[in-house]
Amino acid sequence: MQQVAEVKPSGGAQAISERSFADLLGPLIEPGFRLALAMLHDPQAAEDAVQEASFTAWRKVARMQDQGKLRPWFLGVVANKCRNARRTKWVAGVSLGLPDQLSVVSPEDQTLRGADLRRAVSRLRHGDRLVVVLYFYLDMPLEDVAAVVGSSVGATRARLYRSVQKLRPDLDLEEALR
Amino acid sequence: MSLRTQIHSAFDEVAPPTHGLPERVVQAVLTENAGPKRRERLMLRLRVPLSLVAVFVLVAVVVGVLIGGRLMQDWNSFHNSAPAGDSYQSQVAQLEAVPLHLPVFASYADCKSGPFNSVGSLGSGPVYGDAGPLAPSTWGAYYSIVAYADTDVAGPILVRARDLFTGQPVVFIGQYAAGPVVGSDTFEGHTYDQHAEVLLKTSTSDKQAVSHRFVWKFISGVPTSSSSATRWQIDGIGFSEVFVSC
Numbered sequence: 001m002q003q004v005a006e007v008k009p010s011g012g013a014q015a016i017s018e019r020s021f022a023d024l025l026g027p028l029i030e031p032g033f034r035l036a037l038a039m040l041h042d043p044q045a046a047e048d049a050v051q052e053a054s055f056t057a058w059r060k061v062a063r064m065q066d067q068g069k070l071r072p073w074f075l076g077v078v079a080n081k082c083r084n085a086r087r088t089k090w091v092a093g094v095s096l097g098l099p100d101q102l103s104v105v106s107p108e109d110q111t112l113r114g115a116d117l118r119r120a121v122s123r124l125r126h127g128d129r130l131v132v133v134l135y136f137y138l139d140m141p142l143e144d145v146a147a148v149v150g151s152s153v154g155a156t157r158a159r160l161y162r163s164v165q166k167l168r169p170d171l172d173l174e175e176a177l178r
Numbered sequence: 179m180s181l182r183t184q185i186h187s188a189f190d191e192v193a194p195p196t197h198g199l200p201e202r203v204v205q206a207v208l209t210e211n212a213g214p215k216r217r218e219r220l221m222l223r224l225r226v227p228l229s230l231v232a233v234f235v236l237v238a239v240v241v242g243v244l245i246g247g248r249l250m251q252d253w254n255s256f257h258n259s260a261p262a263g264d265s266y267q268s269q270v271a272q273l274e275a276v277p278l279h280l281p282v283f284a285s286y287a288d289c290k291s292g293p294f295n296s297v298g299s300l301g302s303g304p305v306y307g308d309a310g311p312l313a314p315s316t317w318g319a320y321y322s323i324v325a326y327a328d329t330d331v332a333g334p335i336l337v338r339a340r341d342l343f344t345g346q347p348v349v350f351i352g353q354y355a356a357g358p359v360v361g362s363d364t365f366e367g368h369t370y371d372q373h374a375e376v377l378l379k380t381s382t383s384d385k386q387a388v389s390h391r392f393v394w395k396f397i398s399g400v401p402t403s404s405s406s407a408t409r410w411q412i413d414g415i416g417f418s419e420v421f422v423s424c
Binding site: 018021022025026027029030033034037038041042043044047050051054055057058114115117118119121122123132133136137139164167168171 | 181182184185186187188189191192193194196199200201203204206207208210298311314319406
């Protein structure tokens, strides 16, 4: 997992230099984009969400007491931008009617299975989808996922269990969470 | 293959390359940041005149609304001088008589979504649509649809949609749902009749939703057995458009 450079401001809310900001935020853009893409299924909307989150970060990062927590905080901002995306594009919506399992056997089989899984993920409610994406796609430990969603580790684990059950009812939970 | 691997594979196969993205995003923030002081100075200098401008704008808007409302009233009374109800119903019947054209695709992989307009909404115009997932039910899944038009359209607008592979109708619930009832479902605690059509009226546009000339928001649904490939046909007075969503 990518680690954020530990930069401790010398005292409270103060302006952050452009260089420091670039150093702090740069490593977070790609995971932020991956999160937004998995949440929104639209590369352009995902880039917009990350860009908006970065503007928010610029305004608030200097006031953060512990900038070591920047990564979960920033991903939380990206997640909020995704939730607030006012108009989700049609492609992410109407194409969600596929059954969970496709019985197609063809050269495109792998692609279709991927599409099937993406649709199943996008059917989850925002909070459920967020923990699934953070845990399985961004490979974040449960503690960090909990920090992003602003919940306890126990509650986050329970939400993840429920989400996996919705996603793949046939899977053994412990096996699925590996 | 573990669920983690499957999810990685599913999203990585559609993720575009992100080369240069971090630099681009950071640069945009820094560039934007370079402006506030200039804007602040401008605002200080213009604060008093701006308040005057705001008053003038407000007055102009009020006058515009009054005049526009009167003009609209005159226009409507001019157009509705004929027997309105009969005329409207006959227009709806005329639109319902337009046959549905269902393109044939050999497989789901052949199905291509489109056409899209310049902002990524589906449709060839004058009516365009966006959608997002709303909620699943035991029957299937529901989607929130926003249809909009930026040019003058008048009279009823009929929306119908079919699954391209199963032939099942996409159903509609809510205030604009119309046409034959094809089923019912309990959704978010309420039981709804599912209709096969949506009838949009230019007189009841949800204009507050977004800044388009006409905006309508409604709910569509597809059963769990849906192929996810749907074909939408929008018929209005003087136009007929189709688009496909896969």
